Amino acid sequence: MPLTVDPLTLGQRLVAVLEDGRRTATYKLAVLMALLDLAVESVPEDPDAAVDIDLDELTTRVIELYWRQLRPLDGHRLRQSNDGRGVIFDALARLAEDAAAGRRPPGLRAVAASHPDEYLATHLRVKRTLVRYPLKLVQNLTSGGSEERFLYDDSWMGTDSVKRIAEHGNKLTLYPGVCHTIARLAPLLKPAFQLAWVDDVRRMNKDFLSDGPDLAQHLFGADRISLQRAGDVLAEAFDPSCFYCNAAVRRSRHVDHVLPWSRVGIDGLANLVLACRGCNSSKSDRLPAPAHVTRALDRGRGTLDELAAQINWPSQYDRVVAAGHGLYLTQPINTPVWEGRSAVRALTRADISWFHDHLPL
Numbered sequence: 001m002p003l004t005v006d007p008l009t010l011g012q013r014l015v016a017v018l019e020d021g022r023r024t025a026t027y028k029l030a031v032l033m034a035l036l037d038l039a040v041e042s043v044p045e046d047p048d049a050a051v052d053i054d055l056d057e058l059t060t061r062v063i064e065l066y067w068r069q070l071r072p073l074d075g076h077r078l079r080q081s082n083d084g085r086g087v088i089f090d091a092l093a094r095l096a097e098d099a100a101a102g103r104r105p106p107g108l109r110a111v112a113a114s115h116p117d118e119y120l121a122t123h124l125r126v127k128r129t130l131v132r133y134p135l136k137l138v139q140n141l142t143s144g145g146s147e148e149r150f151l152y153d154d155s156w157m158g159t160d161s162v163k164r165i166a167e168h169g170n171k172l173t174l175y176p177g178v179c180h181t182i183a184r185l186a187p188l189l190k191p192a193f194q195l196a197w198v199d200d201v202r203r204m205n206k207d208f209l210s211d212g213p214d215l216a217q218h219l220f221g222a223d224r225i226s227l228q229r230a231g232d233v234l235a236e237a238f239d240p241s242c243f244y245c246n247a248a249v250r251r252s253r254h255v256d257h258v259l260p261w262s263r264v265g266i267d268g269l270a271n272l273v274l275a276c277r278g279c280n281s282s283k284s285d286r287l288p289a290p291a292h293v294t295r296a297l298d299r300g301r302g303t304l305d306e307l308a309a310q311i312n313w314p315s316q317y318d319r320v321v322a323a324g325h326g327l328y329l330t331q332p333i334n335t336p337v338w339e340g341r342s343a344v345r346a347l348t349r350a351d352i353s354w355f356h357d358h359l360p361l
């Protein structure tokens, strides 16, 4: 692996995974999407550094992706493989059934709290399966499997031995330069992976899925209903007006993801604020001025954690700091950022230092 990673080559190789017409399940896509998010949150100061990705964390991200996709669509649970079976999805479906007793599956955090043993057993099972198959296969671009590895060393994978995983530090190590490069490419790659996933699910469920437009929203959109619960707590604890322009928001209250949902998918309370309709739609998927993010975090980690715990909701303070750091550090200086309705300004170096100073250890 050369020390300097060519973004174009790496991007082409990742896109080649999407073009592999032999996909029989969505697991490779899940692994890649989880890696994208973790790369953004793990961007090193030195762009050429190798970066460790904790396999438990990666597993949690994959579980989170599938968890929301367990919700039935038109009364059907969606298949995630050609035959509708698979170790990971089956294990998660069982966990959801145990926890929900026939009702709508509760949030993952609530399940981990109410069924800790089942949750941990499922988590371990998913991790072992990821190491055995998709993590081993994702860099296999040719059927011969002789392709050069371009993300991480997978020579020890293909096993589900817990001992073997522990011997390798329970982690994978992204090659020098790869983390930084993936994080830079993430805004381009993430929508492409999501589109491929939507196509796969449509194909795997074509017997009942007409081409309704809401499949992408169902698979990847923010859960608006649950978000309103977070909005209630925010309105009570903080100023109930628009976080960005201070307008009153009584009737048209929007719960806004400060770091855009489409970019980093962080639903935790630390990333949520109330916004008026105008600001919410003007901001949309654009990268906000860093001052908005720091102001949201300045509401206080302790306060946010406590409020989140009251409604069994994640807070994810550290994730917001890490993702903000990664997002801003990988943007060119002078990138336009959203400051307010019809107010855009240029990103500066100084904007990034706050995130650097507050990074979780």
Ligand SMILES: [Zn+2]
Pocket: 242, 243, 244, 245, 246, 247, 275, 276, 277, 278, 279, 280
């Ligand atoms: Zn506003």
